Amino acid sequence: MxxxxxxxxxxxxxxxxxxxxxxxxxxxxxxxxxxxxxxxxxxxxxxxxxxxxxxxxxxxxxxxxxxxxxxxxxxxxxxxxxxxxxxxxxxxxxxxxxxxxxxxxxxxxxxxxxxxxxxxxxxxxxxxxxxxxxxxxxxxxxxxxxxxxxxxxxxxxxxxxxxxxxxxxxxxxxxxxxxxxxxxxxxxxxxxxxxxxxxxxxxxxxxxxxxxxxxxxxxxxxxxxxxxxxxxxxxYPAPRPRRDLPVRAVQWLVLRSADTGAILLQQRPPSGIWGGLWTLPELPLEFDAAQWCLAHTASQPDHSVTLAPRRHTFTHFHLDIWPIVMTLNTVPTQFTAAAGQQWFSVDDCQTLGIPAPLRRLLAELSSITISGN
Missing domain, CATH: 1.10.340.30 (Hypothetical protein; domain 2)
Structure with a gap:
């Protein structure tokens, strides 16, 4: 030896x-x-x-x-x-x-x-x-x-x-x-x-x-x-060489049905961050969430509440999440059929594979009234 x-x-x-x-x-x-x-x-x-x-x-x-x-x-x-x-x-x-x-x-x-x-x-x-x-x-x-x-x-x-x-x-x-x-x-x-x-x-x-x-x-x-x-x-052991993690920021759209309280989720691609998990529709910060909702659902949200941002840290970057809760009185039929998207009750969401920050966000929704007040 x-x-x-x-x-x-x-x-x-x-x-x-x-x-x-x-x-x-x-x-x-x-x-x-x-x-x-x-x-x-x-x-x-x-x-x-x-x-x-x-x-x-x-x-x-x-x-x-x-x-x-x-x-x-x-x-x-x-x-x-x-x-x-x-x-x-x-x-x-x-x-x-x-x-x-x-x-x-x-x-x-x-x-x-x-x-x-x-x-x-x-x-x-x-x-x-x-x-x-x-x-x-x-x-x-x-x-x-x-x-x-x-x-x-x-x-x-x-x-x-x-x-x-x-x-x-x-x-x-x-x-x-x-x-x-x-x-x-x-x-x-x-x-x-x-x-x-x-x-x-x-x-x-x-x-x-x-x-x-x-x-x-x-x-x-x-x-x-x-x-x-x-x-x-x-x-010992020597630490990993320090480096500043980049920060990415996104909006999470929490679209809720006024009639049932159902929430729209979409399944992510099988590879990449949170691959295969169900998450919320995601937009860059500069995009207008209400306009996205109108363009994709042919319906303007009746109420909108912006929640406090929260940070989730991955190995290679920080993700700053800005949730926007929007209530729709009418859920268009064609929207429910969009590929990879589906409406779920809050209880059903808990039975899905969802990332930890979304699980915590869903727990917060119980304190937000359907009117958005």
Whole structure:
């Protein structure tokens, strides 16, 4: 094994952990302090591991837990997921964010049924060929569900390794990522203990070696943690280089029927931001909402209320939303048939796949009278 990968280049480092000592230390800690009652364990089936790993991408266990329980109740098997309408899948995902994960999960289930007789593949190459499954997710599935010796490198593992071995640079940089993958592979134990180790190192990062206020006093890796020895735990991992996010601003048109209170929604294209979800008609700020309503419905809104703007932040930009609630006394028949658009009651809206800011906006509508006063 290359010695420079498991040693620190800073002055007077503590003795480095080695593959022979690293995994046993974590496994001993896991036996007493690890999480053994997560909803996807047991039963630890390939399907349940897969769903949980997709949900846990960029999302904490506490947030995922209720979503996972509802999801596998609605779709208890891979075949059930594959045969479900995408709308039903997105509805169960609504509020969890990063909706491409749900679309990829659904599409991958269909491909597994078609190409692999309904059973998740058992090789890294076949798994990573499926939508939404990267190398780390595939490694987690293969180690946790199949007991294969495969390394993982999720956010928790990156944090543990960068601190323990003082790996400099932002982990998202290709060279740093490659270095961490080499470390992760070297430190992963044999197949006999790989499933426990995989869960153990994720638990260690999630509950002990946390981003803020890590519990170094109870960490099994503390005796040889190089960042701790240098008093630099807070410096690792290096943060993503800061950049100012651009801001986009739009109007959301809340068209309501005076007779029924129904609201017009439109389904977004299958790809892109909020792909496949139901949202409100959207206009640039400079567009006249009343004129749009007249042009598209042949009806002038009887009442209009502009609500306070709100901001929703995506990974790459901020979205400032300006909702305008407009009441129509008459809902033209031809408008209801427009492609991708449909009228829903407020209660029915809650059963659809809708983004979180729209869910919050719909909750506000109960306090807005139909007259707009």
């Amino acid at each position: 290359p010695a420079d990968l498991l040693t620190c280049t800073t002055a007077a480092p503590p003795p480095a952990w080695t593959p022979d000592t690293f995994a046993p230390a974590i496994l001993n800690w896991f036996a007493q302090h690890g999480r053994h009652d997560l909803p996807w364990q047991p039963p630890t089936t390939p399907y349940r591991v897969w769903v949980s790993e997709i949900m846990l991408q960029q999302t904490q266990v506490a947030v995922v837990t209720p979503y996972f329980t509802r999801f596998v109740t609605q779709f208890p098997t891979l075949a059930a997921l594959a045969s479900a309408p995408l709308d039903a899948v997105l509805q169960q995902w609504s509020g969890l964010g990063y909706y491409a994960r749900a679309r990829h999960l659904h599409r991958a289930a269909q491909l597994v049924v078609k190409q692999h007789c309904g059973e998740l593949p058992t090789t890294l190459e076949q798994l990573t060929a499926l939508p939404g499954i990267g190398r780390s997710t595939a490694g987690a599935i293969l180690s946790l569900a199949y007991g294969q010796r495969q390394a993982i490198l999720d956010g928790n593992v990156k944090r543990v390794l960068t601190r323990c071995f003082t790996v400099t640079g932002w982990p998202g940089e290709p060279a740093v990522t490659a270095h961490l993958w080499t470390l992760a592979d070297q430190l992963t134990p044999s197949a006999a203990t790989v499933a426990a180790y995989t869960q153990a190192i994720m638990d260690l990062g999630a509950t002990c070696c946390t981003r803020a206020k890590p519990d170094c006093a109870h960490c099994p890796l503390a005796p040889r943690c190089q960042a701790l020895a240098l008093g630099q735990v807070a410096d």
